[in-house]
Amino acid sequence: MARYAMAIDTVRCVGCMDCVAACKTENGVPEGYDRDWITYESTGQFPTLHMEIRSERCNHCDDPPCVGCCPCGASHIHERGGVVLVHHDKCSGCKACIAACPYDARFIHPDGYADKCTFCIHRVEAGKDPACVAVCPTHCMHFGDLEDPHSEVSRILASRNSHALVPAAGTKPQIFYLR
Amino acid sequence: MNALSRRKFLKITGFTAGAAAAGTAALRATGVLQPPAPERGTRTVPTSCDICFWKCGAIAHVRDGELWKIEGNPLDPLSEGRLCPRGTGGIGAHFDPDRLRSPLMRKHLRGEEEWVEVTWDEAFDFIAKKMTAIKEQHGPEAVALFSHGIGGNFLKHMIKAYGSPNITAPSFAQCRGPRDVGFRLTFGEDVSSPERTDIRNARCLVLIGSHLGENMHNTQVQEFADAVGNGATVIVADPRFSIAASKAKYYLPVKPGTDIALLLAWMHVIVTEGLYDKEYVAAHGFGFEQFAASLAPFTPAWAYPETGIEPSVIEATAREMAAHKPSTLVHPGRHATWYGDDAQRSRAIALLNALLGSWGRKGGFYTPVSMDVPGYPYPEYPKSERGKVDNPGHKYPFAHETITTGIREATLTGQPYPVKGWWVYATNLIHALPNEAETIKAIQNLDLMVVVDVIPSEIAGWADVVLPESVYLERHDDLNVEWFREPFIALRQPVVPSPHEQKPNWWIAKSMAERLGLGAYFPWKDIEEYFQHRLTAAGLSYERLKKDGIIRGVKQPVYFAEGVTPTFPTPSGKIEFMSPQLQQAGFDPVPVYHRPPPAPPGSYRLLFGRSPVHSFSRTQSNRILSDMMPENEVWVNTDIARRHGLTHGQYVRLKNQDGVVSNRVRVKVTERIRPECVYIVHGFGHTARGLHHAAGKGASDAQLITRYATDPLMGGTAMNMNFVTFEPAEA
Structure with a gap:
């Protein structure tokens, strides 16, 4: 079984939002919404500052609270790679998943269903990287299978320090930020 | 937006669940697009981006007859298959419901933005009549063209054929001009665009106000990430903690307008501690002794109260630069019009690079190369007796391009001769030139004001005639014969048709020239015949260029160490540490710092x-x-x-x-x-x-x-x- 994950290099990332633009065009995300976004987290006092820039999205958690809470069976774990997806036709738009997500990753699409990052599963199944990864001009994003120790994402996570977001939520997120 | 939650921000900026979809369906519902062609499946078209002027190679995807997305062309040396966010979002230009649709003529006064839609014939006839009258009354030089980007090449050709040398772009006097002048005075050559900066191979990168990552010139940002990823030392001097500053080992929060003081102090340390590239300076330098002596007073302690940067930091960063020479790149910047002594600041940057021996060296500045593609054999342009209008008496002796604001001044004053017609292409002068009141006043003196644009920009609002151009995804533009670290040519070609009456610039220029009796200057039937001619002359295949979007040439040496002969086309033939040219013209032959006036209290x-x-x-x-x-x-x-x-x-x-x-x-x-x-x-x-x-x-x-x-x-x-x-x- 594959276990898809992303390792995102905060050292290289400049926060240019190309990942956001690519997701919008690849997936036809409606105006006013986004499936991925940039967070600029700066700490310290001028001029002694530190800033981490992160491209964020659904963490495709191993223990996703958005799936357990869904009353319609719309939120589910895809058979391939542990990707968390939503059956649009089954979703009632009740927003339980939005409340449950610790990452603010979901929104209600104008057509009435909960929407979010799919890891571009349609591209991955065609042997391509997700659009955000493929477009990145800084080559800061790595996608792959954590079950395969030789995958790029496994190798880079083995060799670099990284952290995930909101670990206290206990959802086992699968997006890792390299420092 | 750190302190606001992201979704909350979307709410307060007014987006709602009912907002229009960015895709095509909603636009069609609002009547913006014509019915789709009965095309099925997905096809790709290689072209090049025009959202900025970097011209990255791109591959556009069309799905069921509709523009879907645009990606980088892996063959393109500039983008290496990855566009920047603007390029990725570029399809939005095609779908923009606010874009210009048909030629417009003003109803009443200029600037009222009240229009009558006209046909192209009506627009051309009006313009031709006015241009003929201006030529008769004031001479052809009385028509000027403001043009930015490769899209304007055929309009420039049309204006030259008409007989005017007054062609300009804000990219000189409002942007990179001081930088290119500073480097030209020092090394004899411009930095040019794309910049000849070897960021990728730099071991130490110094950015003075350059905000790479926010300023998104694709190649530079890709190479910046490479340099950072490879552990290069980044030094950033900027009053603002920029994205680049967040990647820096040394962030120097310099006071605005004091960069020359910092540069002098850096050079003071490098010269007094003997850290410069002595062999390089001895071989290629001119006037080094006089320059070195001039640095004596400018100690880090002197610079501290000026710049706010502690002496120990100035010393440490100077030594760090020297430790990595010649692979230390002090970036020359791009938008360099800051404080009025900008060419001298750029010269100080050039001199610091010269001390480090980085010009012509790996990790510094490479020597750009290009492919040899002959131009089209046109008739000679009429010769202007009066010369250009922008810089009378060579008041600005080192301006080697035309000054936009000089043309504006001439339009205002009628001196050295009147300017009565403006063509404006793809540059929103209201936002690009300082003091919009002067621009608007100048426009009042015109007999003709034509704007060619894709959107109804502020400058279009002041036009007599607005000509709607096809966006880059719908048109051919001139062949791009690029100067870069490897030679290549690139094509821009239509991916989808224009949705309304918009036309490509080459067609506008050719049609206009024919109306003016200048058809001999546009002897080709259409732009593809023009491409065929030029590529055949170069021994290249237009069919291949259409298919691939890019033709790469043979790699050539780009560093001195690879066999490039060091040449410095200055008067002395050397790197001019002390500049006799500047001295003769009555300017400081070495850079001098002048303290900027402080902010008025409370502002x-x-x-x-x-x-x-x-x-x-x-x-x-x-x-x-x-x-x-x-x-x-x-x-x-x-x-x-x-x-x-x-x-x-x-x-x-x-x-x-x-x-x-x-x-x-x-x-x-x-x-x-x-x-x-x-x-x-x-x-x-x-x-x-x-x-x-x-x-x-x-x-x-x-x-x-x-x-x-x-x-x-x-x-x-x-x-x-x-x-x-x-x-x-x-x-």
């Missing part, structure tokens, strides 16, 4: 820069790009915000020293900027009536730039000379 110096998702004032109506950044913010230091009772996210208006008040703009309360200045991203605060989506969002720096200083060497207009206070604004 803040207005600085401006770039966003990675917008190009100038051209993209705010692109729905994909505006969705990522719908408005700009004014960056205010935390302490200053507290002093004025400003809270993060609230609206204020900015009022400048001349009483000009901006549109409302959100406050970004941040630690990431010095207290004596504020910062906004350029290009927002649109006022044009036709820009329904973009108008009224954010503040325009251009509107607040009523004062500017002119660089005495080359006529560049320095724009960081304005000071603002905060005024209340409705929520």
Whole structure:
């Protein structure tokens, strides 16, 4: 079984939002919404500052609270790679998943269903990287299978320090930020 | 937007669940698009991007007859298959509901933005009549062209054929001009564009106000990430803690306008400690002794009160630069019109690079190469007796390109001769030139004002005739024979048809020339015949270029170490540490620091820069790009915000020293900027009536730039000379 994950290099990332633009065009995300976004987290006092820039999205958690809470069976774990997806036709738009997500990753699409990052599963199944990864001009994003120790994402996570977001939520997120 | 939650931000900026989809379906529902062609499946077309002027190679995807997405062309040496966010969002230009649809002529007064839709024939006939009258009465030089980007090449050709040498772009006097003059005075050559900076191989990269990552020239940002990823030492001097500063080993929060003091102190350390590349300086330098002696007073201790940078930091960073020489790149910047002594600051940057031996060296500056593609054999242009109008008496002796603001001045004064017609292509002069009142006053003196654009920009609002151009995804442009670290040529070709009456620039120029009796200058039937001719002459295949979008040439040496012969086309044939040219013209032969005037009490110096998702004032109506950044913010230091009772996210208006008040703009309360200045991203605060989506969002720096200083060497207009206070604004 594959276990898809992303390792995102905060050292290289400049926060240019190309990942956001690519997701919008690849997936036809409606105006006013986004499936991925940039967070600029700066700490310290001028001029002694530190800033981490992160491209964020659904963490495709191993223990996703958005799936357990869904009353319609719309939120589910895809058979391939542990990707968390939503059956649009089954979703009632009740927003339980939005409340449950610790990452603010979901929104209600104008057509009435909960929407979010799919890891571009349609591209991955065609042997391509997700659009955000493929477009990145800084080559800061790595996608792959954590079950395969030789995958790029496994190798880079083995060799670099990284952290995930909101670990206290206990959802086992699968997006890792390299420092 | 750190302090606001992301979704909350979307709510307060007014997006709702009912917002229009960015895709094509919603646009069709609103009647913007014509019915789709009965095309099925997905096809790709290689072309090149035009959202900025970097011209990255791209591959557009069309799905079921509709533009779907655009990706980088892996064959392209500039983008290496990865576009920047503006390029990725570029399809929004095609779908923009606010774009110009048909030729327009003004109904009443200029600037009222009241239009009558006309046919192309009616528009051309009107313009031809006016141009003929201007030529008869004032001579052909009385028509000027402001043009930015490769798209304007055929219009330039048309204006030259008409007989005018007055062709200009804000990219010189409002942007990179001082830099190119400073480097030309020192090394004999421009930095040019794409910049010949070998960022990828730099072991130490010094950025002075350059905000790579926010300024999104694709190749440079890709190489910046490579340099950072490879562990290069990054040194950033900037009053603002930029994205680049967040990657720096040394961040130097320099006081605005004191960069020359910092540069002199760095050079003082490198020279007095003997850390410069002695062999390189001995072999290639001219006037080094006089230059070195001039640095004596400029110790780090002297620079400290000027710049705010501690002497130990100046020393440490100078030594770090020297430790990595010659692979230390002191980046020459791009938008360099800041304080009025900009060519001299650029010369100081050039001299620091010269000390480090980086010009012509790996990790410094490479020597650009290109393919040999002969031009089209046109008849000779008529010779102008009077010469150019922009720089009478060579008042700015080192201006080697035409000065936009010089043409504006001539239009205002009628001296040295009257200018009675403006053509404006793809440059929104209201946002690009300082002091818009002068621009508007100059326009009042014109007999003819033509604007060619894709959107109803502010400058289009002042036109007599507006000609709607096809966006880059719908048109051919001139062949791009690029100068870069490897030779290549690139094609821009249509992916989808224009949805309304828009036409490509080559067609506009050719049709106009034919109306003016200048058809002999456009002997080709269409642009493809022109391409065929030029490529055949170069021994290249147009069919292959159409299929691949790019043809790469054979790699050539680009560093001295690879066999490039060091040549410095200065008068001495060497790198001019001391400049006899400057001395003879009555200027400082070595850079001298002048302290900038302080901000008036209680006001803040207005600085401006770039966003990675917008190009100038051209993209705010692109729905994909505006969705990522719908408005700009004014960056205010935390302490200053507290002093004025400003809270993060609230609206204020900015009022400048001349009483000009901006549109409302959100406050970004941040630690990431010095207290004596504020910062906004350029290009927002649109006022044009036709820009329904973009108008009224954010503040325009251009509107607040009523004062500017002119660089005495080359006529560049320095724009960081304005000071603002905060005024209340409705929520």
